[in-house]
Amino acid sequence: MKSVKIPLSVAVMAISVGANAVEPQGVQLDSGITLLPSVELSVEDNDNVYLQPEETQESSTITRLSPAIAVAADLGQTQLALGFAAEKGVYSADKDDNYTDTRINVGADFEMTSRHALALSAQVNSLHDARGAGTTEGSAALEIKDPDEYDENIWDAAFTYGSANALLNMTFGLNRYEKEYQNNLNVAATDNRDHVKTTLSVDTAIYVSDRSNFLIDLSTADIDYNEDNIITEGREGSLTKALVGMSYDLTGKLSGSAKIGAAQRNFDSNDVDSDTALSWEVQGTWTPRTYSTITVFTSQSSNEASSVGNYIDTKYSMVSWEHDFSEFFALTADVSLASDTYYNEANDREDDTLSYGLTGTYSPTTSLDVYGSLKQAERDSSEAGLDYDQQVVTLGVVLAI
Helix, strand or coil, rough: CCCHHHHHHHHCCCCCCCCCCCCCEEEEEECCCCEEEEEEEEEEEECCCCCCCHHHHHCEEEEEEEEEEEEEECCCCCCEEEEEHHHHHEECCHHCCCEEEEEEEEECCCCCCEEEEEEEEEEEEEEEECCCCCCHHHHHHHHHCCEEEEEEEEEEEEEEECCCCCCCCEEEEEEEEEEEECCCCCCCCCHCCCEEEEEEEEEEEEEEEEEEEEEEEEEEEEEEEEECHHHCCCEEEEEEEEEEEEEECCCCCEEEEEEEEEEEEEEECCCCCCEEEEHHHEEEEEEECCCEEEEEEEEEEEEEECCCCCCCEEEEEEEEEEEEECCEEEEEEEEEEEEEEEEEECCCEEEEEEEEEEEEEEEEEEEEEEEEEEEEEECCCCCCCCEEEEEEEEEEEECCH
């Protein structure tokens, strides 16, 4: 099926169409400027909207309207982008769950010479965590009135030295992530999750052949929480990661990369021991036919704790298959497994969440998609009262000029 094509690499997220397949061409203005408007409307039937055990689960119909607009400027060696997207969600069961999310993205790519490039981007988001999926889980999600709302600022800079088929390509990265909750400060202590994460990284690709590179990825992140109490002090510290591996492209049908190494989470508090874990990132794409693609991804990552523990060690694996039955209709099937271990949690909490689904997309034109999906999720938790089953059926339409 077709994939979203925005004529600027930094314009990602300006038009978010998920698994849909619209190919926006945009409205061409003067001097290489392109206007890219889109809108998505979906209706979802969710049989367990608060992620509850069977005895307390509730259903709801959720209607979402998501307009977006991006402006992209292709100035040759310099490319600029500005995007705005919003999403309004309306719940049939309880209007207190209604929300409005917004995203603003700006970016610039500079090709300074044939071997030097600089990419800058920033995101300013106002988002939410639905009840049951944020700081409150299980029965506690039914005791609060509103979903958690937070602001998110993300700043990225990447300098690349190298070129195609050069012996050495290196990318030096700087990322700053800021998160601050706006409500439920007293009822759910959401302010204990306010934090800033600053990451420095160096990604190196060493030429092996026209179809493969040796990879070395190094990164270190400083994690600082805004509040000063015993909970946040036990989460502050650093995350250091080192991975080595290979990227490959075999016969044009099989491509991807595989990296393995170690990640160490250190804590500023003397009462919390550091933790070292095996870390990896493997991704591969197999295209046996031009109209059929199988994608595999698996990784280990360290995530900030949502409610308990000092951090979450997450192991995630996913397989998806996309098949174009015709120029107009495609089907995507996917299955994933996430295993979360809550480090230093009193009850040694572990969660396994199995998700799988099927999405069909009908594309009568390159600007219009009509889609339907069936998603199933099942969580098995060692913590009492946190197991759940959830089924979500969605119908939607996307229009992008």
